[in-house]
Amino acid sequence: MNNEVKELKGTFKSFIKKDGDKWGLIYFQPENEKSKIVIYAVAPLPMCHVDYEILVQPNNRNYRLLEFKPYKKENTQIDWVEFFKNHIKGVGQKSAEKINEIYGAKIFDLINFYEDNEEELKNNLTTSQIEGFKDFWKIPRNQKTIKELLGKTGEADMSSISFFYNNNLEILYNKLLEIHDNDESIDFVKFYTKNQPYILYTKYNLNLLLVDQFALLLKYSKSFPERVKAYLKFIIQEKERDNSTLLPATEIFVDLQTKTEIESPILKEILIDLCNQGYLFYYNKNGKDYFSLGSTRKKEFFIYEFLEKINNQPPKIFDSLDSSKLNDLSKKQQEAYLSFLKENILIITGGPGTGKTHLINKLNQTLKLNRYKNENDYVILAPTGRAATNISNKIKSKVKTIHSFLRIPTDLEEPEYDEDRELIKVLIIDEFSMVNLNIFEKLLRSCPNLEKLVLIGDIDQLPAIGPGNLLENLLLSNKFSATYLVDYFRSDSKTIWEHFNSIKKEGELPKFHKGIVDLYEFNDLTLTDQLVDLYSKKLQKTDLENLILLCPTYKGNEGLINLNNLIQNKINPQGRVVHTYKKLGQTIEFRVGDKVIQLENRINDEIYNGDFGRIVAVDEGTSSKAKDKKIKIEFNQGHENKTIVYTREEFYNQIALGYGVTVHKFQGSEINNVIFLVHPKHNFMLTKKMLYTGTSRAKKYLAIVTTNKSDYREINLKNEVYKKEILTNLELFLKGEKWN
The missing domain is CATH 1.10.10.10 (Winged helix-like DNA-binding domain superfamily/Winged helix DNA-binding domain)
Structure with a gap:
């Protein structure tokens, strides 16, 4: 078998093996030949029982698929029974024969105008079969394939489609259909020759490399x-x-x-x-x-002007709680409370255990005393679901994530207009160091009638992921009332507090106490195995909900992808495998019983980025259709357990193993037991804020794990420990810089 590229026409018959929509081994029947060949294909995968023109290259005993595009065979009858059976959920051999006998290909016209044909379809198909056809028809690529098979695509349109298939841009073609409301009459080549295509990235966030490839093929200049x-x-x-x-x-x-x-x-x-x-x-x-x-600078200037406007308005004065209800506040907490009563903008900063949540409770009670209603006149917000749940459980009042309040899943989305948000007069935002300027700008724009703003956070923690250094910029500007909480109130973790507090201080060695704050210096060659053993031993004295491994990065042998895999194999070796994929070159398995972390907000389910859960079950669906798989994850939300069902695609995009996570991801959360890996390979990330944030997550036990080639104490003694410079326009505006 030589390596020459071959051009073939024929039909893909069936999958021998596949991993969802990522890759597959497929039987292909070449036109006018008796024997089938085996072809290896990667995403996007072709459909079975559809005629294609393909390019393949020999690959060992089989072939590798290079290109494919559908074509219409002349005077050839399509086997719709096979097509229905293989592509429509809920349709088997007998029901496929029945549907073909009654409708044949006309079924797709009926589904396309379902509301007009609902009664007739219900007379001949089951509900699950109708839903199967509707699910199939929702996918633009499937609609395109059917229309091509039925010869309903014009020559100009086929020329446009061929352009995308010939240039490996079929993924982009399907995205264009979505953007243009599935209007297949549009010749996208002509359309984007006249209308510049880079808007597909700047407005619609499509992959820039694909958009650029498309534009250059349309003869746009590199210097456009x-x-x-x-x-x-x-x-x-x-x-x-x-x-x-x-x-x-x-x-x-x-x-x-x-x-x-x-x-x-x-x-x-x-x-x-x-x-x-x-x-x-x-x-x-x-x-x-x-x-x-310019767009980022504009957001920063808006934030500056908005805060200046609120701060310079006549103060909104609140009636105070009875003095008997304030006796449990420290001097600094009382100072912050009095500022809240009379100042329009207040910043409160302090480390873990300094009573920030206790103070939020007093502010909440005061707002109610002044006849303000939670979620009507004021809201208490946090950047993560875990932080929001923690505060809500402690103050017995509703706390939302910023994203759920704005009803957007990511920072990229724009919140829809909501007149109820215009009624909000007071915002209280906890863990403000985790808020970037993109989401803060959206929040302020959504609350144009704001009268009072309280920002609460820890200035010594890591700044947010994303643009801006908001808490530090606002606090150090000295333009707004601010209180620094310094007293520590937790009796069960004073030793841990002394340890992470020493990290902030120049020239002070971090403190250790056996059994509470331990330092492990493992051999560099065996560190990962010893770390996993430590995790396993600690788990014998606690449970997964109260133990976390923290590390700065997912990459490398000492990164979280490898460490999560090793921990999984140690503590959950026999769990049923429910999903597998590759990331950064490493295979990741997910098993029933695994601890996992949510990576995206699911606003409707009230499950948020950073929430931890456990895989409890899997429903494989029909064995020939991996897309039917459903995976169940149970989340403990304090007062209740919530089970969420994920499709295979949702699981792939939203879930990661959660035995260990990055310090950034766990910021804003606390847990009883923390194992923190400080490895010399991560030195470039080890700022004092990284060390402080990682160590301050522990409430009862902290283990620092490093190597025998690294001195953790010496790292902490360095004045700035790889400090990075953060420059922002907001800082300049606060110092008097003008817009022009």
């Missing part, structure tokens, strides 16, 4: 300004994840030139034009040049 704008947005937003909104201009220029392949003089001229247009902002500080996205 909209292309440069798209790549600028991509590069700068990636860097904004590390908080700075003013970024080194040289760094941006080098990255931009690498990705766009535009000659330096031409690129400089384009950037000057973009600065003049306001798309890009240029700033010079101490002889160094910086760039910022």
Whole structure:
């Protein structure tokens, strides 16, 4: 078998083996040949019982699929019985024969106009069969395939479709159909030749590499300004994840030139034009040049003006609780409470155990005393579901996540107008250090009639993932009333408090106490095995809900992907495997009984990014259709257990193993037992804020794990410990910088 690429026509008959929609081994029947061949394909996978033109290349004893596109065979009858049976959920051999006898291909016309044909369909099909056809028809790619098979696609449209298939852009084609309301009459090649295509990234967030490939094939120039704008947005937003909104201009220029392949003089001229247009902002500080996205700077200026406006309004005065109800407040807590009564903006900062939640409870009681209603006149918010649940359980009052309040799943979404949010007069936001400027700007815009704002957080913790350094910028500006809580109130973890508190102090060695704060210096060669053994031994004295491994990164042998796998194999080796995929080159299995973490907000289910659960069951569905698989995860939400059912695709996108998580992901949460890995390979991430945040998550027990080649005490003695500089426009506005 040589390696020459072969062009074939024929039909894919059946899958021998597949992993969902990611890859598969498929029998292919070439046209006018008796024997089938085996083809290996990766996503997007072709459909069975559809005629294709394909390109394949020999691969050992089989073939590898390079390209495929459907085509209509002349004078050939389509076997709709086989098609229905293999592609429609709930349809078997006998029901496929019956449906074909009654309707044949006409069934798809009836489904397309279901409301007009509902009664007739219900007379001949079961509810599950109707739902199966409707689910199939919802997918734009399936509609396109059926129309091609029935010859309902015009020549111009087929030419457009062929363009996408010939250039491996079928994924983009399906996305374009979604954007254009499944209107297959549009010739997307002609449409986006006349209308610049980079809007597909800047507005619709489609993959920029696919969009760029499409645009270049349409003969757009590499120096096309909209292309440069798209790549600028991509590069700068990636860097904004590390908080700075003013970024080194040289760094941006080098990255931009690498990705766009535009000659330096031409690129400089384009950037000057973009600065003049306001798309890009240029700033010079101490002889160094910086760039910022104009859109980001605009958000920062809005936040600055909004806060200035509230702060300068006549103060909103509240009646106080009876003094007898304030006797349990420390001097600093009382100071913060009195500021709340008379100040329009108040910032409260303090570490774990300094009584921030206790103070929130007093503020909540005071608002009720002043006839303010929770969720009508005021709301208490937190950035994560875990933090919101924790506060809610302690103060016995409703606390929402910011995303659920705005009813958006991610920071990328824009909240819909809601007149109820315009009635909100007071916002209390806990764990404010975790709030980035994108979500904060959306929140303030949604509450235009705000009178009082309380921001609560720990300035020594890590800043948010995303643009901005809000808590630090606002606190250090000295423009707003602020209280620093310093007294520690937890009697059960004073030793842990002394340890993480010492990290903040220059020249002070961290304190240890055997059995409460332990330091393990494992051999570098056996560290991962010893770490897993430590986790397993600790689990014998507690449970998974009260134990977590923290680490700065998922990457590498000492990263969380590998460590989660090792812990799983140690403590849950026999659990039934429910799902498998690869990430960063490593295979990850999920088993019944595994501890997992939610990665996206599910607003309707009230399950949020950062919530932990446990896989409790799996329903495989029909064995030939992996997409039918349903996986059940149980979440403990304090007062109740909630079971959520995930489709295979939802599970893949939203769930990760949760025996260990990053420090960033666990920020805002506390747990009884923490094992914190501080490895020399992670030195570039080990800021004092990283060390402080990781160690301060523990309530009863803290284990620091490092290697015999690293000195944890010495790392803490370093003054700034790999401190990174964060530059923001908001900081400049607060210092008096003008918009122009």
